[in-house]
Amino acid sequence: MPDLIHKTMAMKKRLPDRSGQTLRMRRYNNLQTATVPLGPSGVTPPPQTLSALDIDAKVEWYGSYVLITDQVTLINEDPVLNEAASLLAQSLRETEDSLTRNMLQATAGFINCTGGTDADNPTEMTYNDIQGVIRSLVTANAKRITETIEGENKYGTGPVRQAFFAMSHSNLIPNIENVANFIPVAQYPSQMNILQAEWGSVSNVRFLVSSLGSISTGASALGADVYNTFISGQESYACIDLDGASASFIYRPLGYGDDPLLQRQTAGFKFAEAQRILNDAWIINLRSTLSL
Amino acid sequence: MATILTGSFVSDGTQFNLALRSGYDMFQLVNITDVGSAAANTNVMRAWGSSSMPDGSAYLNLKTSGAATLALESMITTAGFTFWDSGNPPTFAVNTVIGGTAASPVVINVTAHGYAVGDTVIFKNLTGGGSQSLSGLQFTVIAVGDADHFTIPFDGAVGLTGAITGGSVTKIIPNPFAPRNIVIGQTALATLNGVANQLTFNLNEAILNGTTNLMFGTYSVGAKLRLNIPTSFNTTTPFLPTTINSLIGTITAVTAQGGYNSFANQVTVQLSTPIAASTLLQYPVGAANFRRSYPFVSDIAEVSTILTEAEDNKGFLGITVGTGVQTTGKLYQWFARKGYSL
Numbered sequence: 181m182p183d184l185i186h187k188t189m190a191m192k193k194r195l196p197d198r199s200g201q202t203l204r205m206r207r208y209n210n211l212q213t214a215t216v217p218l219g220p221s222g223v224t225p226p227p228q229t230l231s232a233l234d235i236d237a238k239v240e241w242y243g244s245y246v247l248i249t250d251q252v253t254l255i256n257e258d259p260v261l262n263e264a265a266s267l268l269a270q271s272l273r274e275t276e277d278s279l280t281r282n283m284l285q286a287t288a289g290f291i292n293c294t295g296g297t298d299a300d301n302p303t304e305m306t307y308n309d310i311q312g313v314i315r316s317l318v319t320a321n322a323k324r325i326t327e328t329i330e331g332e333n334k335y336g337t338g339p340v341r342q343a344f345f346a347m348s349h350s351n352l353i354p355n356i357e358n359v360a361n362f363i364p365v366a367q368y369p370s371q372m373n374i375l376q377a378e379w380g381s382v383s384n385v386r387f388l389v390s391s392l393g394s395i396s397t398g399a400s401a402l403g404a405d406v407y408n409t410f411i412s413g414q415e416s417y418a419c420i421d422l423d424g425a426s427a428s429f430i431y432r433p434l435g436y437g438d439d440p441l442l443q444r445q446t447a448g449f450k451f452a453e454a455q456r457i458l459n460d461a462w463i464i465n466l467r468s469t470l471s472l
Numbered sequence: 473m474a475t476i477l478t479g480s481f482v483s484d485g486t487q488f489n490l491a492l493r494s495g496y497d498m499f500q501l502v503n504i505t506d507v508g509s510a511a512a513n514t515n516v517m518r519a520w521g522s523s524s525m526p527d528g529s530a531y532l533n534l535k536t537s538g539a540a541t542l543a544l545e546s547m548i549t550t551a552g553f554t555f556w557d558s559g560n561p562p563t564f565a566v567n568t569v570i571g572g573t574a575a576s577p578v579v580i581n582v583t584a585h586g587y588a589v590g591d592t593v594i595f596k597n598l599t600g601g602g603s604q605s606l607s608g609l610q611f612t613v614i615a616v617g618d619a620d621h622f623t624i625p626f627d628g629a630v631g632l633t634g635a636i637t638g639g640s641v642t643k644i645i646p647n648p649f650a651p652r653n654i655v656i657g658q659t660a661l662a663t664l665n666g667v668a669n670q671l672t673f674n675l676n677e678a679i680l681n682g683t684t685n686l687m688f689g690t691y692s693v694g695a696k697l698r699l700n701i702p703t704s705f706n707t708t709t710p711f712l713p714t715t716i717n718s719l720i721g722t723i724t725a726v727t728a729q730g731g732y733n734s735f736a737n738q739v740t741v742q743l744s745t746p747i748a749a750s751t752l753l754q755y756p757v758g759a760a761n762f763r764r765s766y767p768f769v770s771d772i773a774e775v776s777t778i779l780t781e782a783e784d785n786k787g788f789l790g791i792t793v794g795t796g797v798q799t800t801g802k803l804y805q806w807f808a809r810k811g812y813s814l
Contacts, residue, residue: 233773286649401607
């Protein structure tokens with residue numbers, strides 16, 4: 181089973197049942213600062229105006245099932261239905277992960293890597309490209325997700341800064357390791373609170389990798405595959421479940437429905453979910469190609 | 473065939489998409505209007521296709537002109553039926569670009585391109601006329617001149633220094649989530665349109681839902697966009713003020729660039745922050761400007777009064793009915809069938 185990384189950094193929200201199909205979220209804009217003295221005149225200054233952005237997410241239903249005949253269960257040595265249930269669970273979670281990945285790929289703001297030397301556009305990922313993303317996120321007041329891992333007196337280790345998380349495809353591992361100042365997970369001073377899919381860190385970014393990472397096929401200027409690395413701060417995007425429909429396993433035994441000879445049984449899953457970027461300034465898709 | 477679904481439509485002669493949620497294997501059209509007609513025409517009477525046939529192909533029966541009989545069954549390989557599953561999008565052939573005009577809009581010459589209006593294409597390895605910087609960018613096909621020529625929404629008269637001389641192009645199925653981020657690719661990238669704090673700019677791709685394309689975005693009046701202009705674009709002369717990067721604007725108009733077609737790709741936004749008067753924002757061209765990040769718009773929020781702009785998965789499972797399997801004004805009944813494999 182691949183590592184499922186794309187929902188890891190998402191806010192979890194719920195749409196109450198019987199509330200329609202769309203969840204409306206509202207973010208109020210910051211007020212201006214009030215740096216001018218009120219003065220002695222006693223005149224009341226004008227009020228500021230509240231303003232907000234409405235962010236909507238529309239829940240969609242997804243589902244799939246397998247059909248297993250009576251003969252399959254009678255003839256096969258394997259417990260086929262048990263295997264099917266396990267595979268359906270995997271398919272459900274991979275579907276959820278892929279949906280979030282696809283949403284990020286389509287709607288997250290992007291920056292092309294340009295600091296590399298592979299002559300393509302975008303180039304391979306470099307330290308300066310990552311620094312550009314960090315600058316954008318911090319300037320937009322995105323909050324780092326993890327705290328600093330303080331240095332310890334252990335040979336070959338180094339402190340890890342408070343960090344944003346990056347979600348990448350596993351094909352990028354050689355390029356990520358080749359970025360200047362890369363620290364592999366094994367060289368973190370503490371192995372506490374490390375995610376299973378974590379590969380290492382560069383500056384203020386910790387990388388998660390998965391074979392389900394995002395690829396835009398043949399999308400570079402020279403026709404190479406472009407790898408999308410989503411670098412996220414806190415609360416940048418959300419996955420919204422519909423109450424009562426977050427995930428269902430559905431089994432229909434032999435003879436259910438139009439099956440007079442008890443030949444067919446089905447097992448499947450169904451769920452309702454929406455995915456949405458909440459603040460586009462707090463997540464950036466760093467596009468790069470492979471050079472290794 | 474275990475499952476049959478049916479419906480009907482009166483043809484307006486245009487290509488359209490029909491959602492068949494269970495993924496049907498066979499699709500058939502029957503002309504109801506002309507049954508028994510001996511009129512002098514060769515209207516489409518019957519057409520069918522299967523999911524295993526090449527995209528755009530169909531078997532076809534036309535009416536015999538002047539008789540109430542069917543002509544012999546024929547075959548077409550374009551403008552027929554295309555079965556779609558955007559969860560497993562097909563890949564398309566890489567075509568060689570022979571050339572492109574430095575005109576407005578740019579007309580691309582590709583032998584037997586096979587594209588239809590509304591398709592999304594991506595260019596690679598473009599050469600000539602400073603077109604290298606357009607490589608890697610997606611464009612909507614806004615017109616098809618003939619089998620060897622198609623048009624993209626780009627002003628080559630301003631944006632190119634000469635004709636495009638080579639490269640390659642591929643059709644793609646864009647990511648189904650909408651509204652997508654879309655590159656601001658037009659050479660005359662942004663113009664002050666004479667109204668305070670308003671900007672008008674052109675996008676590489678169509679942005680309204682269309683009947684001939686599955687994956688258009690849904691930007692519309694009232695939606696809020698963020699303008700993302702990479703720093704590198706501010707160093708190109710003439711340039712857009714650096715102050716415009718990351719500003720948020722509300723869409724006040726959505727139109728078709730230069731009236732090229734009905735595929736809207738021109739957006740006017742009202743910015744909440746005052747901006748200085750500016751000249752045109754030029755898209756940097758040529759090899760020296762090849763390696764850049766692109767300017768783009770991203771959807772950030774919705775019309776404040778109605779729920780119209782939710783970010784949405786527009787994934788599609790169904791069939792595209794092409795122009796070659798229908799006759800304008802005729803009532804057709806359709807049948808979709810799905811079977812079990814033995």
